[in-house]
Amino acid sequence: MAARQRATGAARSPDGDIVDARPTRAQAQGQLAEDLAARHLAANGLRLIARNVRCRGGEVDLICLDRNCVVFVEVRLRTNARFGGAAASITEAKRRRVLLAAQWWLTGQGRRFQGAACRFDAVLLDKPDEAHIIWLRAAFDAG
Template sequence: MTLRAAHGAAAEALAARHLEAHGLRVIGRNLRWPDGELDLVCEHGDSLVFVEVRLRRDARFGGAAASVGPTKQARLIRAAQHYLAEQGRRTRQRPARFDVVALSGLDGRQIEWIRDAFGL
């Protein structure tokens, strides 16, 4: 595993713990398709929550939250569409949203959870 991959895995684990502490239930991790990837899929009440985890240690380029631009959003939407198609009718009828968990480091002190960060 590369250092970057190890940092990514640690960031996703930290984000999952943070979300679980706030009442979400993680039901999927690192789900990949050729045209997109979902870091975390969670349930929050009746809703499905597709979560993008971003780690940026340097805010010179806008920080972690700013790194989820239109191109990344489109890839996340396509990945969510794949997920919903694979899960079947019951899942497709649930409300869904996209959240972003932005981390400024791996110490857990600076976590920004942006609920409903963008729409379909």
């Protein structure tokens, strides 16, 4: 069994099940998009302070600091515009998940930033390269 795990890249989950630890193609592309977005934001003066924050019912891709403002960033990659492209994929449900994760993070790891101004940005990519990045500052609000 251990040889099979090593050969396939599999690992054991906390409850003992064998799971495939290799990322899917979509996960690898998502990671690349987040890396490109983080570099783009850093080149524009933002400082990355957290990545892939997840809580029950919520998630946020990047958390940055823009001077004294905490910026929660949703990164969207859509290589096919058939369903409206990257911007259209940020639904009301997605906004709620980002907001939930932001609130959760601010009460835990990010509690030193409680009371600071917050902003919700989006970084959109229609191809996984830096030439196709659109950064929407204040893409949505907490209200």
